[in-house]
Amino acid sequence: MMITVTYRIETTGSVEAMAAKIASDQSTGTFVPVPGETEELKARVAARVIAIRHLPDAEYPTWPEVAPGSGPIHRADADIAFPMDAIGTDLSALMTIAIGGVFSIKGMTGIRIVDMKLPEAFASAHPGPQFGLPGSRRLTGVEGRPIIGTIVKPALGLRPHETAELVGELIESGVDFIKDDEKLMSPAYSPLKERVEAIMPKILDHEQKTGKKVMYAFGISHADPDEMMRNHDLVLKAGGNCAVVNINSIGFGGMSFLRKRSGLVLHAHRNGWDILTRDPGAGLDFKVYQQFWRLLGVDQFQINGIRIKYWEPDESFVESFKAVSTPLFSKADCPLPVAGSGQWGGQAPDTYNRTGRTTDLLYLCGGGIVSHPGGPAAGVRAVQQAWQAAVADIPLDEYAKDHPELAASIAKFGDGKAA
Amino acid sequence: MMITVTYRIETTGSVEAMAAKIASDQSTGTFVPVPGETEELKARVAARVIAIRHLPDAEYPTWPEVAPGSGPIHRADADIAFPMDAIGTDLSALMTIAIGGVFSIKGMTGIRIVDMKLPEAFASAHPGPQFGLPGSRRLTGVEGRPIIGTIVKPALGLRPHETAELVGELIESGVDFIKDDEKLMSPAYSPLKERVEAIMPKILDHEQKTGKKVMYAFGISHADPDEMMRNHDLVLKAGGNCAVVNINSIGFGGMSFLRKRSGLVLHAHRNGWDILTRDPGAGLDFKVYQQFWRLLGVDQFQINGIRIKYWEPDESFVESFKAVSTPLFSKADCPLPVAGSGQWGGQAPDTYNRTGRTTDLLYLCGGGIVSHPGGPAAGVRAVQQAWQAAVADIPLDEYAKDHPELAASIAKFGDGKAA
Numbered sequence: 024m025m026i027t028v029t030y031r032i033e034t035t036g037s038v039e040a041m042a043a044k045i046a047s048d049q050s051t052g053t054f055v056p057v058p059g060e061t062e063e064l065k066a067r068v069a070a071r072v073i074a075i076r077h078l079p080d081a082e083y084p085t086w087p088e089v090a091p092g093s094g095p096i097h098r099a100d101a102d103i104a105f106p107m108d109a110i111g112t113d114l115s116a117l118m119t120i121a122i123g124g125v126f127s128i129k130g131m132t133g134i135r136i137v138d139m140k141l142p143e144a145f146a147s148a149h150p151g152p153q154f155g156l157p158g159s160r161r162l163t164g165v166e167g168r169p170i171i172g173t174i175v176k177p178a179l180g181l182r183p184h185e186t187a188e189l190v191g192e193l194i195e196s197g198v199d200f201i202k203d204d205e206k207l208m209s210p211a212y213s214p215l216k217e218r219v220e221a222i223m224p225k226i227l228d229h230e231q232k233t234g235k236k237v238m239y240a241f242g243i244s245h246a247d248p249d250e251m252m253r254n255h256d257l258v259l260k261a262g263g264n265c266a267v268v269n270i271n272s273i274g275f276g277g278m279s280f281l282r283k284r285s286g287l288v289l290h291a292h293r294n295g296w297d298i299l300t301r302d303p304g305a306g307l308d309f310k311v312y313q314q315f316w317r318l319l320g321v322d323q324f325q326i327n328g329i330r331i332k333y334w335e336p337d338e339s340f341v342e343s344f345k346a347v348s349t350p351l352f353s354k355a356d357c358p359l360p361v362a363g364s365g366q367w368g369g370q371a372p373d374t375y376n377r378t379g380r381t382t383d384l385l386y387l388c389g390g391g392i393v394s395h396p397g398g399p400a401a402g403v404r405a406v407q408q409a410w411q412a413a414v415a416d417i418p419l420d421e422y423a424k425d426h427p428e429l430a431a432s433i434a435k436f437g438d439g440k441a442a
Numbered sequence: 443m444m445i446t447v448t449y450r451i452e453t454t455g456s457v458e459a460m461a462a463k464i465a466s467d468q469s470t471g472t473f474v475p476v477p478g479e480t481e482e483l484k485a486r487v488a489a490r491v492i493a494i495r496h497l498p499d500a501e502y503p504t505w506p507e508v509a510p511g512s513g514p515i516h517r518a519d520a521d522i523a524f525p526m527d528a529i530g531t532d533l534s535a536l537m538t539i540a541i542g543g544v545f546s547i548k549g550m551t552g553i554r555i556v557d558m559k560l561p562e563a564f565a566s567a568h569p570g571p572q573f574g575l576p577g578s579r580r581l582t583g584v585e586g587r588p589i590i591g592t593i594v595k596p597a598l599g600l601r602p603h604e605t606a607e608l609v610g611e612l613i614e615s616g617v618d619f620i621k622d623d624e625k626l627m628s629p630a631y632s633p634l635k636e637r638v639e640a641i642m643p644k645i646l647d648h649e650q651k652t653g654k655k656v657m658y659a660f661g662i663s664h665a666d667p668d669e670m671m672r673n674h675d676l677v678l679k680a681g682g683n684c685a686v687v688n689i690n691s692i693g694f695g696g697m698s699f700l701r702k703r704s705g706l707v708l709h710a711h712r713n714g715w716d717i718l719t720r721d722p723g724a725g726l727d728f729k730v731y732q733q734f735w736r737l738l739g740v741d742q743f744q745i746n747g748i749r750i751k752y753w754e755p756d757e758s759f760v761e762s763f764k765a766v767s768t769p770l771f772s773k774a775d776c777p778l779p780v781a782g783s784g785q786w787g788g789q790a791p792d793t794y795n796r797t798g799r800t801t802d803l804l805y806l807c808g809g810g811i812v813s814h815p816g817g818p819a820a821g822v823r824a825v826q827q828a829w830q831a832a833v834a835d836i837p838l839d840e841y842a843k844d845h846p847e848l849a850a851s852i853a854k855f856g857d858g859k860a861a
Contacts, residue, residue, distance in 0.1 A: 049625065051599045067631055068599040083502060083510065086721050088753070091502065091510070108630040109598070114665040115691035120625045123690060123714025127752040179528065180470045180487040206468065206539045211527040212486055246533040246694035246738070248667060249702070271542060272534035274693005275665035281695075283668070295542030298718060298725055302505050306717055319665070333546040334507070 025104040027073070027140040028121045028311075033081055033098050033133035033304055035089050039072075041131060042101035046070040049124050050109060068109035074102040085133025085304025096132055112148035114275055114315050117141075122307065133304035139311045146352035149318035154288045156359045156383055159323060162264050162288065163199045163238050168414075169382045170199045170238075170359075171406050173399070174389040178204030183213050187221035194229045194237050196399035198392065200385060202240035205269055205292035208254075215241060215254050223261040240265040240290045244273055248280040259286045265323075270316055271295040282320035290361070291321040301334060309339070310346040317351060321358045323385055328362035329370040329377070337377070344378040360384045367391030367402075367436040368409025368419065368429055375413040382414065396431050405432035444523040446492070446559040447540045447730075452500055452517050452552035452723055454508050458491075460550060461520035465489040468543050469528060487528035493521040504552025504723025515551055531567035533694055533734050536560075541726065552723035558730045565771035568737035573707045575778045575802055578742060581683050581707065582618045582657050587833075588801050589618045589657075589778075590825050592818070593808040597623030602632050606640035608812075613648045613656050615818035617811065619804060621659035624688055624711035627673075634660060634673050642680040659684040659709045663692055667699040678705045684742075689735055690714040701739035709780070710740040720753060728758070729765040736770060740777045742804055747781035748789040748796070756796070763797040779803045786810030786821075786855040787828025787838065787848055794832040801833065815850050824851040 034041045050070040078098040083091050110116050125134055154162070163170050173196075175181070175189050193201050209215040222239060230236040243254035243266040251273065258266055265288040270278055272294065282289065293316075299306040313324065326343040327335045340362070347360050362374055366388045374386070388406055395402030405428040412422035412429070423430035453460045469489040497517040502510050529535050544553055573581070582589050592615075594600070594608050612620050628634040641658060649655040662673035662685040670692065677685055684707040689697055691713065701708065712735075718725040732743065745762040746754045759781070766779050781793055785807045793805070807825055814821030824847040831841035831848070842849035 051596055065599060068629070083506065087502065087723075111627075111629050113627065113663075113669070115663045115688060115696075116625075116627045116629070118665075118691040119627075119663065119688045119713050123688070124625065126714065126716035126720060127754070129751065129753045131753075177470055180484060206535075206543065208530075208532065208535045208538075210487070210530050210535070244532075244534045244538065246537075247698040247702075248695045249699070250532070251695070269534060269538045269542070271693075272537040273695045274690075275696060276667045276670070276692045276699055277534075277695020278693075279666040279695075280668070280699065283666075294538050295545065297545035301545060302721065302724065304506075305721065332548065334548045334550075335546070 024107040024142040024144060026107065026110055026117065026121060026142065027102055027104050028136060029138035030101050030103065030125065031078070031098065031135040031137045032101055032131060033085055033096055034131045035094055035096055036130055038077070038097050038099040038101065039075060042072045042075055042103065044128060045101070045125055046072050046103050048128060049120050050105065068106060070103050070105045070109070072101055073104050076100045081304065085302055088132050100137060107142060107144060112145050114149070114318060118275070118315065135303070135305055136307040136311050138308070139314060141314065141351065143352060145318060146356070150282055150320045151318060151356040152320055152322045152358050153282070153285060154322040155355065155357060159238070159288060159359045159385065162236070164235060165199050167382065168407065168410055169384050169386040171403055172200030172202060172385050172387040173198050173392040174202055174204055174387065176389055176393045179207055181213065183217040183221040186213065186218060187225060190222050190239070191225050193393070193399050194225055196392070196403045198237065198399070198403045200238045200240070202290065202387070203242040203267055205242065205267055205294050208242040208244050215243065216257055219257050219261045219263065223263055227262050236264070238265045238288065239263060240267045240288070242267045244269040246273065246277070248277050251277060251281055252284060255281065255285060255287060264288055265290055267292055269294050270321065275315070275319060278316065278319045278321070288322045289320065290323040290325070291316060291358070292325050297334065309343045313343070313346050314351060317347070317356055317358055323361050324358040325361040325363055327364050328366050329373045331364035333364055337373070341377045348379070348381070348383070361387055363387035368406045368432055369436055371406070371409035371413040372419060375410070382410065386410070391432070391436060394435070395428070396435055397428060401428040401431065404428040443526040443561040443563060445526065445529055445536065445540060445561065446521055446523050447555060448557035449520050449522065449544065450497070450517065450554040450556045451520055451550060452504055452515055453550045454513050454515055455549055457496070457516050457518040457520065458494060460547070461491045461494055461518070461522065463547060464520070464544055465491050465522050467547060468539050469524070487525060489522050489524045489528070491520055492523050495519045500723065504721055507551050519556060526561060526563060531564050533568070533737060537694070537734065554722070554724055555726040555730050557727070558733060560733065560770065562771060564737060565775070569701055569739045570737060570775040571739055571741045571777050572701070572704060573741040574774065574776060578657070578707060578778045578804065581655070583654060584618050586801065587826065587829055588803050588805040590822055591619030591621060591804050591806040592617050592811040593621055593623055593806065595808055595812045598626055600632065602636040602640040605632065605637060606644060609641050609658070610644050612812070612818050613644055615811070615822045617656065617818070617822045619657045619659070621709065621806070622661040622686055624661065624686055624713050627661040627663050634662065635676055638676050638680045638682065642682055646681050655683070657684045657707065658682060659686045661686045663688040665692065665696070667696050670696060670700055671703060674700065674704060674706060683707055684709055686711055688713050689740065694734070694738060697735065697738045707741045708739065709742040709744070710735060710777070711744050716753065728762045732762070732765055733770060736766070736775050736777055742780050743777040744780040744782055746783050747785050748792045750783035752783055756792070760796045767798070767800070767802070780806055782806035787825045787851055788855055790825070790828035791832040791838065794829070801829065805829070810851070810855060813854070814847070815854055816847060820847040820850065823847040
């Protein structure tokens with residue numbers, strides 16, 4: 024039973040030597056030979072390089088620690104295996120030993136963790152998602168199509184009664200899911216308690232009238248897990264069923280604490296993740312990063328989308344979608360993928376076709392619904408129509424001919440600039 | 443009352459436009475104008491660009507999103523002020539709004555947060571260090587010189603009784619502080635409980651005999667705060683007084699939870715931090731990063747040292763030392779700086795002279811003590827002698843003439859390759 028991690032190494036020196044150094048530094052290595060460092064103990068905990076696959080040289084160094092053009096910059100993927108006995112199943116140990124430490128090593132101009140394979144022991148050691156896809160479908164009552172979500176706009180600055188007023192309109196629009204912007208937690212102008220008190224009666228009234236309970240994700244993140252649990256309890260007691268958590272800003276500790284005690288669907292926003300991945304030569308692939316948060320119990324995972332307003336290329340989103348939809352150990356550990364950022368119906372066909380033609384996702388449109396010329400209800404219908412067209416392989420322009428809401432959204436957002 | 447954050451922006455476009463975009467995106471901004479976004483609410487929560495200082499153009503982009511040579515890459519520092527009402531004092535909100543979100547913005551080839559000024563409200567909202575410098579001095583009984591620490595070597599792979607045997611020798615050496623390697627938490631070959639049971643009797647026996655209690659920092663990190671508290675309690679109940687915490691691997695939630703309940707000196711290892719700072723054009727300066735962890739309550743902060751075995755330049759260590767030694771609000775919020783990595787007596791003069799000629803630090807030597815030719819006791823004496831020489835402005839070589847332990851360490855480690 025081994026943990027296998029793949030490092031994309033970039034160095035002007037020898038990639039073999041660098042791989043060996045990683046294996047040594049992260050397990051038994053010391054620079055000065057000392058008494059007691061026996062072969063036996065090395066065998067017990069030593070990490071070992073099991074494969075090296077050379078890649079084309081880099082033209083420019085990822086980190087400017089050598090001058091461009093001063094010599095070849097070698098690249099290779101190195102698989103290193105760590106014995107389970109040396110790390111165990113604790114995710115802080117895994118992060119510290121297999122990932123955190125390698126970025127400080129001298130003599131590299133970049134290093135990126137591109138894959139990680141965990142043995143079965145991790146499955147039983149961690150809770151994984153409590154709700155995931157089936158729970159999200161059950162609680163929203165949406166089957167056979169994507170769950171359609173939106174965000175209150177403007178995302179920030181509204182007082183609770185102003186937010187609630189807009190939420191009232193959105194509920195009436197037929198949308199399945201509404202969320203706070205990830206930057207909205209409990210600021211002075213909109214304390215969470217007041218926001219919950221203003222919004223939840225509208226959700227519950229609508230449920231009583233129509234049988235449809237809109238899932239509202241409240242921003243409950245707090246650096247202090249005790250405070251975050253108080254936020255969680257406010258939402259749960261008021262009849263809410265979902266929360267936005269800024270996973271990087273609460274850390275493994277916050278997420279682990281919350282998941283063990285949670286009665287809410289946990290909608291993960293990975294705000295800040297970009298600094299760990301934007302430079303292709305450093306950091307870590309989402310494929311690696313997401314494993315930690317899935318084991319910790321994220322139910323819904325925001326992973327951007329097609330033609331978004333941020334830096335991330337479409338191909339990267341497609342890879343992320345595939346990553347979260349691929350079981351680590353079983354289907355139960357897959358969170359619901361959430362496509363968002365600048366989305367409207369226009370991206371439905373590409374989203375559908377590039378992610379394995381599935382409708383198992385939460386499709387999150389902010390301005391794409393809220394700013395529809397016919398109002399939010401028309402916005403929701405337009406998005407649903409776009410997905411119907413995508414699934415039926417009918418071009419949007421054609422489907423729009425007898426679907427006026429879709430036609431109106433194409434007219435407004437057709438340049439892809441919805442938000 | 444504003445929070446002011448300084449962003450070092452790198453873009454082929456206009457830095458002014460990019461600064462305005464950051465201020466807008468992180469507060470009231472949306473891309474599609476929507477009803478309700480009034481001037482009044484903008485005034486309540488809007489972030490504002492308050493200064494822009496242009497810097498020389500970059501030759502190469504930090505992120506390879508434009509081809510080198512394809513046009514000028516502008517750089518500038520932009521100060522942006524956030525109203526306290528929009529963020530509040532929660533550190534997860536501060537991280538999410540002022541830092542996390544900016545790395546995803548399109549149209550930049552790099553962004554680095556280089557300064558952050560928090561208003562007084564943060565002082566009372568967070569515990570800060572429980573022990574810090576005064577507590578570390580009181581518990582070790584060391585005054586008037588650096589606290590001298592070491593690490594058990596080999597750092598990993600030893601069983602508890604093997605570790606305890608080496609610790610016994612180190613205790614006798616006269617060292618003030620001993621720590622687990624940050625990668626040693628509770629692996630199968632050395633469960634924390636057994637390690638504590640094997641080591642603490644030796645510490646307590648020595649205290650009873652000599653009155654000197656060596657501070658031993660046990661690795662208690664765990665992604666689950668409940669488990670981490672159990673680890674904490676094991677150490678505390680056995681009479682221990684210190685713990686190594688891998689702050690990035692437990693996150694704000696883990697640290698916050700632990701600090702509120704802790705009876706131990708919390709020795710922070712920032713393992714993984716390098717990926718946030720190694721590229722000078724992206725991420726964040728330690729000066730910014732450390733503010734979060736100090737407010738959360740780190741007592742001792744590892745910040746590398748002079749001529750270390752990792753990538754970090756000496757100047758960066760010097761800046762880090764200055765950062766942790768400068769009060770955020772009062773001296774009580776300063777942790778004890780910990781200089782480590784490849785240290786032996788040889789770096790004492792530069793460490794002393796480049797950090798304001800202070801002896802208020804923990805000076806951590808692994809191989810530099812353990813691998814001294816005369817054994818650990820000679821190693822500790824050699825380090826103490828080096829610091830005596832540094833403080834007295836006597837060159838080490840001269841001081842070594844009548845201090846044989848220092849002379850022996852110069853002979854062995856004189857190339858700076860201790861570990």
